Amino acid sequence: MSSESISLYVARESGLHRLHPLTKLALAGLLLAGGLALPQAWMTYVFFAAVVLPIALWGRVAGALLRAIWPIALPFAISLLLVRGLLWPSGTPLVALGPLSLKEEGLQFAAVIVGRILVVTGSFVLLSLTTRPDALMIALAQRGLPGTITYIMLASLQIVPRFQAKARSILAAQQSRGLEIGGNILKRIRALVPLVIPLILGSIVDIEERAMALEARAFSLPGPKTSVLILADPPAQKAARWLLAGGMLGLIAARIAWWR
Amino acid sequence: MIEIENLTYRYPLTDAPALQDISLRVPRGQFCALVGPNEAGKSTLCYALSGYVPHFYRGELSGTIRVAEAEVAHTDLPHLVSKIGLVFQNPFNQISGARFTVREEVAFGLENLGLPRERILEQVDEALELTGLTPLGARSPYALSGGQQQRLALASIIAMQPQVLVLDEHEMTIVLVSHKLEWVATFAERVIALAGGRLVGDGEPLDVLTDPALVEAGVGQTRYSQAARQAGDQGKPLPVTLAQAVEFFDADRR
Numbered sequence: 199m200s201s202e203s204i205s206l207y208v209a210r211e212s213g214l215h216r217l218h219p220l221t222k223l224a225l226a227g228l229l230l231a232g233g234l235a236l237p238q239a240w241m242t243y244v245f246f247a248a249v250v251l252p253i254a255l256w257g258r259v260a261g262a263l264l265r266a267i268w269p270i271a272l273p274f275a276i277s278l279l280l281v282r283g284l285l286w287p288s289g290t291p292l293v294a295l296g297p298l299s300l301k302e303e304g305l306q307f308a309a310v311i312v313g314r315i316l317v318v319t320g321s322f323v324l325l326s327l328t329t330r331p332d333a334l335m336i337a338l339a340q341r342g343l344p345g346t347i348t349y350i351m352l353a354s355l356q357i358v359p360r361f362q363a364k365a366r367s368i369l370a371a372q373q374s375r376g377l378e379i380g381g382n383i384l385k386r387i388r389a390l391v392p393l394v395i396p397l398i399l400g401s402i403v404d405i406e407e408r409a410m411a412l413e414a415r416a417f418s419l420p421g422p423k424t425s426v427l428i429l430a431d432p433p434a435q436k437a438a439r440w441l442l443a444g445g446m447l448g449l450i451a452a453r454i455a456w457w458r
Numbered sequence: 459m460i461e462i463e464n465l466t467y468r469y470p471l472t473d474a475p476a477l478q479d480i481s482l483r484v485p486r487g488q489f490c491a492l493v494g495p496n497e498a499g500k501s502t503l504c505y506a507l508s509g510y511v512p513h514f515y516r517g518e519l520s521g522t523i524r525v526a527e528a529e530v531a532h533t534d535l536p537h538l539v540s541k542i543g544l545v546f547q548n549p550f551n552q553i554s555g556a557r558f559t560v561r562e563e564v565a566f567g568l569e570n571l572g573l574p575r576e577r578i579l580e581q582v583d584e585a586l587e588l589t590g591l592t593p594l595g596a597r598s599p600y601a602l603s604g605g606q607q608q609r610l611a612l613a614s615i616i617a618m619q620p621q622v623l624v625l626d627e628h629e630m631t632i633v634l635v636s637h638k639l640e641w642v643a644t645f646a647e648r649v650i651a652l653a654g655g656r657l658v659g660d661g662e663p664l665d666v667l668t669d670p671a672l673v674e675a676g677v678g679q680t681r682y683s684q685a686a687r688q689a690g691d692q693g694k695p696l697p698v699t700l701a702q703a704v705e706f707f708d709a710d711r712r
Contacts, residue, residue, distance in 0.1 A: 205558075332558050353555035360550070360600070407551040410510055414544055414615065415554060415567035419536035422572050426565045426579060 206266060206326040214257030218431045219334040220341070224442035225253070226325040231446040233317025235453035239306065242313030250320045259327040266323045267316065275312045282308040336425050345423065349412075361401065368396050459622060460484040460507060460633070465521035467502060467511055476502040478655045480521070484633065484648075486621075491646035491663070492635045495676035498652040500635045501547075504624045507633065508544040509535045526621040539567070543620035549607035552614065553599045560602070560610055561586065561595035567618045585617035639680045643667055643698035651677045668696040682706075 209215075214222070229250055236242050254260040284295065286304025293300045335348035372392050373379065379389045412418070465480040477499045484490050492500050505511040512519045513535045523530040526541040546552055557563045564585055568578040586592045589609040594602065599610055615623065624633045636642050642649060642663060649666040651659030653675040659666040666672060673679045679687075682703035683696040689707075697703040 330558060332556060332562070335556075349554075349556050404548075404551055407546055407548060408555075410514060410544075411546060411552040411611075412554065413510070413514065413535045414508070414539060414546075414552075416536050416539045416570040416618070417554075419539075419570055419572075424569050424572050424575060424578065426562060426569065426575055426582070428575075 205331050206262075206323060207330050208259055208262050208327050210258040210328070212257045212259075212328070214253065214259075214328045216430070217328075218429055218435050218439075219329050219337040220431075221435045221439050221442070222325050222329050223334065224439045224446070226321045228442045228446045228449070229253075229321040229324070230318060231449040231453075233321070234314055235449040235456070237456045239310040239313050242310070242317055246313070246316050246320055250317065250324065254320075254324055254327075257324070257328045259324070262327050263320065263323055266327070267319050270319050271312065271316050274315050275308075278308040278311055279305060282311075333427055333429060336427055337429055339423070340425075340429075345417070349417070361397075364400060365393070365397055368393055368400075459486040459488075459526060461522070461524040462506075463522045465506060465523060466519070467506060468518045469502075469515060470517045472517075474655070476655050477506065477652075480652075480657045482650060482657065482660060488648060489646050490633050490648045490650060491642040492633055492650050492652065493637070493639060493642060493666075493677055494652035494658075495678065497654075498676075499655040500652055502655075503652065504544060504633065504635055506530070507622070507624055508542050509533065509538040510544075539618055539620065540571070541620055542622040542624060543615035543618055544624045545611050545615050549604065549611040552611040553607065558598060559595065560591055560597050560599055563599045563610060564591075564613050564617050567614055571618070581617045581619065585613040588616060589613040637678070639667055639678055640682070640699070643680050644700075651675075653677060664695065664698055664702075667698045 217225075232249065233242055233245055236245055251260055251263075254263040282304040283300040284298045284304070286301035286307070289301035289303035291299035292302050292305070331352055335343075335352050339345055339348045369379070377389055377392055378385065380386070461483050463481050465477055466475050467477040468475045480503065492503065494500050502511060505515065506519075506523055507525055507530070509530045511517065512531060519531060525538070528538060528541050530538065554563060554566045557566050561582060564582045565578050568581055573581075583592070586595055589612055591606065591609055591613055594606060599607065602610060622633070624635070634642070634646065646663055649659065649661065649663045650657065651666055651672050653672075658675050659669055659672045659677065666677075667680055668683050680698045682700065683698055685703065686696045686706055694706060694709070697706040
């Protein structure tokens with residue numbers, strides 16, 4: 199996979215990679231529901247360690263999963279623990295920090311949220327690491343999702359890095375003509391104009407040409423489309439998807455029951 | 459293969475027509491170059507041949523355009539792709555963004571046509587071979603160089619096997635838009651010159667590219683005919699290719 203895409207997909211020879219994209223989507227849904235349905239915070243962490251991580255190991259992407267998750271989860275964890283711990287209105291103080299104190303109840307609440315964030319990001323990142331986005335979109339299109347929607351979702355993954363590259367080249371071009379981007383806030387805001395306008399106008403022109411290029415590839419031709427990608431979908435996987443979907447619904451129902 | 463009669467076209471919200479009273483015919487199998495200064499209407503003529511004018515851009519169109527028996531103005535864009543393929547100037551914008559390898563990118567248009575997988579793979583292999591991209595088939599389209607992306611854009615269109623390529627291979631008709639007059643003079647059988655939306659020249663490269671009126675109109679001239687003009691009028695035909703220039707100046711030395 200090229201670094202020119204924001205897709206997280208990591209090509210590996212694994213049983214998880216070989217699953218049909220919709221089976222992996224259903225698995226991600228089950229993991230998500232499982233993590234969110236558990237009533238105690240510690241259970242969520244055990245679930246992550248005992249279920250999500252072993253599945254990632256099966257897919258040979260455990261390292262990549264952890265590397266992708268921590269930049270998302272860590273800032274959330276620190277800010278939640280501090281904000282909730284320090285600003286919890288009343289409760290048991292654990293550590294005094296000047297006029298404020300870390301409250302046990304606030305930390306417990308933050309731990310629940312952090313655990314859920316871990317499971318939610320873990321489920322989606324695991325799906326992304328082991329599933330080519332185009333394969334997932336083709337699978338969804340074969341189940342009736344409109345081609346324009348799958349195209350927009352896929353193209354967005356590819357376009358973002360190009361948009362960033364374009365912004366960088368405009369910035370370099372304007373700086374070479376003497377544009378100053380440092381200084382106080384007013385100067386910085388003023389410097390945005392010669393950067394943003396060419397970026398927006400250039401992107402509008404690109405969009406027009408892209409739309410025309412898609413027409414040249416018969417994108418809007420009505421009727422059934424085919425695919426060179428073969429997405430193996432044996433009966434066992436179809437059955438597994440029903441089980442996974444059933445499990446997901448069961449967990450959601452259990453969560454609702456626990457809430458009561 | 460291509461028949462245009464009295465074509466005049468005006469883009470929406472503009473006063474001046476981009477194309478004015480153009481009539482021309484390009485027979486099957488001809489390699490025809492389209493030249494002219496900026497704003498001459500070259501791209502607009504290509505869009506008209508491919509159906510983007512009027513289907514995509516709308517605007518006011520009069521006259522008729524027929525490509526491979528299809529009346530362009532009355533044929534939907536998606537149904538024109540098997541008749542005419544247009545390769546745009548910016549190769550990057552022709553990458554669909556929906557496929558992750560060069561091979562799959564070339565297959566994208568054929569998938570949209572709903573062709574069987576085996577036939578798609580045959581046509582993809584052929585297009586990759588023709589454009590020299592076979593060794594890069596597993597790469598990401600975004601990991602290619604600019605030149606390779608240009609070849610990918612060409613391969614993606616060639617794979618769809620249009621009857622007219624606006625560029626070709628085999629027995630297709632080619633309409634090539636270019637400012638590189640030396641290249642045009644060497645390879646094209648015919649040169650069509652536009653200026654200000656009007657057809658100002660049409661004929662063999664030697665005749666069109668040495669016409670003083672066309673130089674005046676901004677169409678330009680090859681560096682060889684320019685050098686020969688600067689050397690002074692010697693009553694000999696002006697050269698437009700390197701080989702002709704060598705002959706032209708060698709004759710002087712002898």
